[in-house]
Amino acid sequence: MAFEPRQTSLWRGAAAWARGTFVRVESWLETEREQVPLWAPIGLGIGITAWFLLPDRMGWLAFCCGALALACAGLLLPDGARLRRMIVAGGMLACIGCALIWGKAVLLGQPPLARAVFTVVTGEVMAVRPVPAQKMVRAMLRPVDAPGLPRVIRINIAEADVPAALGEGAVIRFRARLMPPAPPSVPGGYDFAARAYFQGIGATGKALRPVEVVRPSTAPPPLRARLFAHIRKQVDGPAQGIAVALATGDQGAIADADAEAMRRSGLAHLLSISGLHVTALIGAVIFLLMRVMALSQRAALDWPLMLIAAAGGALAGIGYTLLTGAEVPTLRSCIAALLVLGGLALGRDAITLRLVAVGALIVLAFWPEAVTGPSFQMSFAAVTALVALAEHPRFRAFASARDENMARKAGRMLGATLMTGIAVELVLMPIALFHFHKAGMLGAFANLVAIPLTTFVVMPLEALALLFDLVGLGAPFWWMTAQALNLLLLIAHGVAASPMATMLTPAVPSWLFALMIGGLLWCLLWRSGWRWLGLGPVAIGVMGVLLLSPPDILVTGDGRHVAVRTAGGGMALLRAGAGDYVRDTLAESAGYDGPLEAMADLPQARCSKELCAVGMQAGGRRWHVLATRSDMLVERTLFSRECAAADIVIADRGLPYWCRPRWLKIDRRLLARTGGIAIDLDDARVSTVRAAGDAHPWIVTPRRRPRRSQL
Template identity: 70%
Template sequence: MEQWLEKEREQIPLWVPVGLGIGIATWFALPHRWAWLAFCCVTLALASAAVLLPTGGRARRMAVSAGILACLGCLLIWGKSALVGEPPLQRATFAVLTGEVRSVSPVPSKDMVRLLLRPVGAPELPSLVRVNVREADMSPAIDRGATVRFRVRLMPPAPPSLPGGYDFAARAYFQGIGATGRALPPIAVIAPATGGPDMRNRLFSHILDRLEGPAEGIAAALATGDQGAIAEDDAEAMRRSGLAHLLSISGLHVTALIGAVIFLLMRTMAISRRAALNWPLMLIAATGGALAGIGYTLLTGAEVPTVRSCIAALLVLGGLALGRDAITLRLVATGALIVLCLWPEALVGPSFQMSFGAVIAIIALSEHPRFRAFAAARDENGWRKFGRSVAVLLMTGFAVELMLAPIAFFHFHKAGMLGAFANIIAIPLTTFVVMPLEALALLLDLLGLGAPAWWATGKALDFLLLIAHGVGGSPMAVALGPALPNWVFAVMVMGGLWCLLWRSAWRWLGLAPVGIGLLAILLNPPPDILITGDGRHVALRTEGDGMALLRDRAGEYVRDALTESAGYDGTLESLASLPQARCSADLCSVLLDRGGRSWRLLVTRSRMFVERKAFMRDCQWADIVVSDRRLPRWCRPRWLKVDRSMLAATGGLAINLENGTIRSVHSPHDAHPWMPRRGRTDQSRSR
């Protein structure tokens, strides 16, 4: 082992952010403080035990460091959650809210505006709330610094409605948002804003005024990072085609801007003979590029993905200014370590995982000797050079898709299959055509001459959307799958990192956990019953691999959440239309044949009183009873009773009848700080 670690000594530091990340991920996975404390004790105990290994060995130092780093990661996110986060509102409430506007985010695609407000004179409310306001109810006087008053129904930030869903509650907690709601007109302006819109909103509105049609939303997103003007069908096409990364201000955009600034500065300074011979051109150009990157990051709102990309770019520029090869995995590890120390909560988000996963895959592939030999420049004709460049892009695209597929399956329950082909055209089109044209149009607008450049920008963006809709519309564009268990994702990530971070033949041992994860994905059965966290919406898997929904009037958001969690791409049927279902206005009973037996399911459909004698008989007949209200103690089904009390403790459920497993959104004892605190009455009733 020591001989192997000696050969890999250059790669060992790459595991420092991995050790820290294990502690952070464990804090999110374990439910309460006693479990977090136990994890810290165990990791420190392992580090102490590792001291007994032979002195001077790399294995000893690595084992001690791993235990300490994992403990530090858990303490880091635990400490930040205690010091920075905003506890959520405990229950829904109507209020007359007077608040100071902290930010304004237009969402033209939904005809609304999002306001971030700090309540005034309301100590019972969280210190920061996010409210949606209809565009028609907005006033020019409402901007950052204004004071407004209106009636609003505030809700705690929403947790995932189903296992594997998007956890807005956790994200809102670390953003300091304690409640969300929708404002009821009229909106009274107590004190108007004095400074006018900020630069980002002015730029956003300016771009929307210069372009028309679907292209305007894409152009505004590329310049400001705000995707609020993108129509839902265009956004879905970008996601299905694997081009959604172009809409988020991240590495591609920051790199393109910094590269353009460096190129222009180098060319401009090289015109002067004195500058070319005597000045440190690369240092000056790198400094200009760094300032441009920092300014662009601040302009686009300094979101975590943009800040992360800016940090990585600054590290690259520092290496170039010092004359060193900066595009290495050590750069990636350094950037990841900085981000985890500043924003440890970013680790569990898809943005962090996808961006760093893609960069690790690209650099690991580029460092492989065979790939480097194939991609190296050589004396050959133009067609062969073009074909080699396309092959390199395809190989890189496939490597990125393979790396990102488990992440996409875990977070979004689907993964792109044709993204590598779409990106061959889309990335050069965006980097070398769209973004330069848009920058030129904005510069010419200073002189009032930007119309031709905006026309060209619109045509280029129309072509980009044509690619997105063409690729995204293919039935092979996306592979769907039901929500994955956490352990499958963890095993695949660790196996992938083992393959990519080591360099000797032992690296291929990581293929074993990757293979186990792939097999688990292929064998992962879709749930038979899905129940949302409020108990109102129930979806069943039918005999022909279709899905049926209890309430036909469920909105698009609920339908999308149910179908995505189940990995289903078809149309939801009505539960009442199933031949094995018997439904009245108050109850639905369904027979399901799973696992070699028949399951009897009883679901309530209304809040009307049901006669006790009949309801008791139905409960005794059923194996599973599901209700959005609290059921009496005498309702005792044979296997499972799911009512408001249980769902308050577990959140939404995914039930597999063939093996009798139940997945919940969170543990009944989950004590993460964004979880609403349940009162003693609710706890006693649930018991």
């Protein structure tokens, strides 16, 4: 008897606790049964994201096997349990997501150009897009008789070099230096290479004069191009670019200063054709159709007015989507709007989180690569936040119509609008910090004026101007449109000028971003009190972001540009003549918004035409950094002595074997494997653009170069 297990043994206690926990979870899921399907697109998105994060085929296969193993493990739970169905469905959806994006990458992606080439290109023009703000035209070409080039290349042509007969279907010839699509310059930067791969772009470059027309275009310009040119003729000044963007979705005519002000003020979403524009157009069409049909007694009594108006609105939304280029954000908005109209036509409550989930599933099925982009994340996060807030009983009670005077009604509407704006800003902040390293702090207040101004003043005036242009009477409406747009820009510049307009951070790690997004989804998708458990991961993520230390050294992927943090918290560049794009990229990745100094001007730096040595104090010690500044060869004795004295050596060429710094050697060979590098000297931590052995199909495999015996 002494060796028999006691009734209160550890195993029986654990089993009883597990059974009790399972029963409580099942009871909770029963109360949340209507919210459980909302997690379907999350499962699919996890699989797609895993494919982007994991480096190679073995990792992708391991994830698919792990997801299927999780689904099989779920089958061990009792039959009929909701938790069982969730685990099985989640594992299968994650596996499907990974396989879906993997299959699309293999079947439809365009491999990049293997290396930079200088060549004569003869190509058929597929599309032409003017970019007046940068004084150039961007053309998509299909190379002719060029087996060594990708199927599609993107070429920039200076305005002064654009031939008169350039258009779709034309064949042109020019000289150009073609490059593979650019990867991120530094960790946390914009990955154009991945986006170009799924857009079918295999190379980019700039055409050199002269640009010869081999075969002129005979096709008339597309409607979008004609509309673009027409609006530019009707509107002058800074308002011109905004007017063009609102009608066509093309932001190429917006000045850089105005675009930056719109971003800093939280109004950039007004520039891309998305839910606001599609909804406004469809709503206006439905309103007009209902009012016109109601003028007929027979129609009002016998016809299904809502069904007819919804069909008209759907056709208008589809036409607007095609007119503006059918970009992915516009397509998402159009799909969501069509689902809403279908629900209204059927007499259902259409605007629900289930609608958002169905829209997300459709988008992920056709454009799975969109899940990692800021456009998809921001649009669906904003809509989810708005619908979740609208479904909350307290907010619904606060915002519902009631019998009260106009002042109280206006105050209630203003309060509800401000609450929705703040909710959207809070939800979008982690996404903006992760992708752009900055987030608007005053966007909710700016949108309080900007959204009604755009929806109820600017867009109706622009629509009337285009309508009256058919009879040559649109000039007064264009003038009023320009004045309203100037007011919008005044708001944007005023808000952007505030020191509290934006919050800046260095590059946010992926795990912190995932923690915040997971917590926000938990808060938004459940309804019971357990939803607030999601605030824990959000709080941890926010604290992690606030405690992020900016990198001390940034090195671009080509090794030419190096930025170091100064003792006063500023940033200094190795090459003072770096362009604006390089400066902005380095400053944003470092979470810095001030002027960039020249490294040669630092008191702790010793610089010549060939080399620059700078001392840095971090991590309780003194660091010595050496960087090359030119292509000139350096005498071996001098350079070997400088290498031995340095902790870190950085060069845009291959360094000889005898250059042996004390800690880290960064040269062309290393950068070809890692991409851009960020270094935190306090923790002696090195972050890279890509991991070793990254096998994603848009990664250009570096070619081996012969060693040089001296620098």
